[in-house]
Amino acid sequence: MSDQAQKLGVVIVGHVDHGKSTLIGRLLHDTGSFMEGKLEELKAVCARRNVEFEWSFLLDAFQAERDQAITIDTTQIWFKTKKRNYVIIDAPGHREFLKNMVSGAAFADAAILVVDAKEGVREQTKRHAYLLHLLGLQQITVVINKMDMVGYAEERFKELSKEITAYLKGIGVTPHSIIPIAARHGDNIAHKADKAMPWFKGLTLLETLDVFEPIAAPVDRPLRFPVQDVYRYDEIRYIAGRVEAGKIRKGDVLTFSPSNRTAKVVSIEKWGSKHDILSAQAGESIGVTLDQPIFVARGDIASLSDKAPVLVNAFRANVFWLGKKPLKVGSHYKIKLSTYEATVTVQSIDRVISTDDLSRVEKDSVDINEMAEITFHSRELLALDPYQENAKLGRIVIVENHDVVGGGIISSEGLHDMRHVLHRTQDNLHAVDHLLAPAARAVRNGHRGAVIWLTGLSGAGKSTLAMRVEHALFSRGIQTYVLDGDNVRKGLCSDLSFTAEARTENIRRVGEVAALMADAGLVAITAFISPFRSDRRRARDAGGQAFHEIYVKADLQTCEKRDPKGLYKKARKGEIKEFTGISSPYEPPEAPELVVDTTTHGIDACVEMITEYIIKTIRGDLRQNVSSLAGKVSA
């Protein structure tokens, strides 16, 4: 039965008006796929409405589409050749309809890129081609349409072929073929246009499609069985899901990620099966029962232990953005990764890609319909694969306010497996030593801990800067906290007076607490005058590598003029004893890591300088750190 043979999904993309719908109408007609009466019906409608018949009307089932003469949504259309069945996914070319194109193209095995012979390569031609690449489509054929409008000239065809080949090469796509056609007249679609284009010796479009193969289920890959749900019926616990890659066998010992627990497959269940099922492979929806009552929940990934997915806190993805609100650094999104859902923070926008010339665009947000390389960070460990290794566990969709606003494929770059770390903590629960190296916390947080020690005169701007910087860091997904006189004097130092000794002790405690915070992975910002070098040196000793001194500089006159709390006035009157700058010295830092001068720079500029400095120091070389950690742990 030819009808029962395999089915191939084909997506047709290209710039608006280059002839996609016409091509589909023609394909259907030339393969004899129309339901009886459909063509006549539409011709009648056209006559009644007094418009010229277009092949594309066959697809435009909606009134709205006929009115606007653009295709609105993904439509699936069936036809067949002698070889097999086809489903065409009609992807619209209108710019804001990228969403629908993605929804269609994601189901395709192969793609036809339509280019108008007269207009040539246009913006959407490039954008769609890039997206096909991003969606992992490899079987692509290009058709140069409307050859009738350029007099069926071989020269024009060659010229355009060159241009499109060059562009596709730039994005790593090699088209299967380039075919000159005229959709309106059916040239080189089902029938060879020997009269019009005798110079063309290649396959027709239909012959080309017949050469393509359906994308096969990844049966020969390592097992991936994401848990979809857990049912308990009649005392039996069914772990339900679909095998997404590889094979699962009765008797296999499964490792569940991220929990890292293991259990053996007692049975593979399919309702109504008359025989004992020994194995199931990629594509099958099944249930399994286990020998151990280990906790298993939706989102867990079962694999074999020697070929488990990586467990990471950060990953980089090639993202296409469909959201009306731009994607921004520091924003939180829900992602769906197979059946798992997690909250992630945008750590950085590494590259926004201009589809026009594939250049890198410097931007700190990604707008609707743009594509970008993004580094995401998550608090929980995520079990995933690079897209190249396993598509099903190597792609995410991004959700914001109930809607899918983007999709991305995960790059193999910068994935650092944390499974060893996890292993070790579980095996050694009795141990007292910290089993977690600071680098492990750093990888989870996406940054190292730090003590940012602001020092300067009263009124120099330390508190204001500290609060502003804290906010700036927080919105970038950084764990941070400000220690200042107000919050430490309330509890930690409530027993201290304001004598010289008490002030020194106050600074000592702040230094120690800040160091602990940094060790715990936070960026602790302190805002104390801390006038004495010896006190600050002690804080530096406590903080070690993580300590950064920032001198908030402003001359005394300026500070006195600002006098936000009226303290200088009181000090001048002698109401406050040993006031720094008036009745007690301030020892400026000799080698601070950073100086910001608030008399010559505005507050915004200073906030930016400090924030930039901090991010550079806490995020730089994070990857290196992790590799050395991995080495340490497995050693």
Next chain:
Amino acid sequence: MQDYLDDLESRSIYILREAYNRIKPLGMLWSIGKDSTALLWLIRKAFFGRIPFPMIQLDTQMELPEVYEFRDMLIKKWGFEFHAEMCPPEEEMDQTLPPATRAASRKTQGLKNLITRDKYKGIIVGIRRDEQAMRAKERVFSPRSFDGAWDYKDQPAEFWDQYKTEFPEGTHVRIHPILHWREIDIWRYTLRENIPYVPLYLAKNGLRYRSLGEKNITTPIQSNASTLEEIIAELETTKASERAGRTMDHDSEDSFERLRRSGYM
């Protein structure tokens, strides 16, 4: 080895399990026809023999007697939760609709009443993309506004088996687990799995029903296919549209669209 019916089946099971996990309360419209009965079978497959949510018939009391007979037989045989939702009378419908479409819109109203009263968040419906051009535009998880309206111009992105499963208050979602099946696939699957069906689909005296609507708006087609094998053979060659026997679709070129936008299945 997986054959193509296994692939279709596996995908439907996946969708059903997603719906059951993400959306509560859930109900299914069982029209008692071939598609939704095959879907009912798929539910038993997905949930290891269970039917874990109610089956609902939007009843106009205008179905053919064989349909009611089959319904009562299957409820007894498989034992599942069933509810017949009585649809409001035709006089209450929008009188500007063409007459046959007006009759169909009784079901739309019945569905609205059901959702308002029983607060369903998800309604599973056995429609297929190949039935009708407009249905080809559907998503698997298709959100509806409070009054059931479908905004086909602004549908959610749907790819990589990730569906829209979050909704604002006051809306619900239609779930279409067999959207990707074709008429011929349903029959092949019914034959393979030995799924029961209403005998009206088989030809008697040169006539058979290809699609079962209410008796006032559906007519049989000319056919000699009196077994499932013959139906399948017939479908392999026919070019006539499946819904040709439904009066409503011919009333005007836009009536189906108007119906669907306002909440019809």
